Amino acid sequence: MLCVARLAVTAMPRETKAPTLDEIRQWPATVDVPTGGAAFGMPRSTAYEAVKTGQFPARVLKVGGRYRVVTASIVRALSEEEAAA
Structure with missing residues (x-):
């Protein structure tokens, strides 16, 4: 009989790194x-x-019952924030 050790899986906090403006443009x-x-x-x-x-x-935008965010508007908003800083 094969014995398999079970490991307790604990929730690790996720690192939430905001994407850069250059990444968002892609x-x-x-x-x-x-x-x-x-x-x-x-x-x-x-x-x-x-x-x-x-x-x-x-x-x-609401497209077929789902929401989509326009990437160009994200870039615009973040560029304005960057310019104001």
Whole structure:
């Protein structure tokens, strides 16, 4: 009989590194809400809440029942923030 040791799997905190502006420029024309939110340092739930309340800092489209964030508007918003800093 084969004995397999079971390892306890513990949740490791995920490193949330916001993508750089250069990385974002390489994204497709639209991205999902969690990806778009990550560009602004938002957790998934916060990003969806911002979409729901109309507070998301970039243009959001509803395509076939799903929300998509326009990458060009993310770049524009982050470029404006960078210029203001």
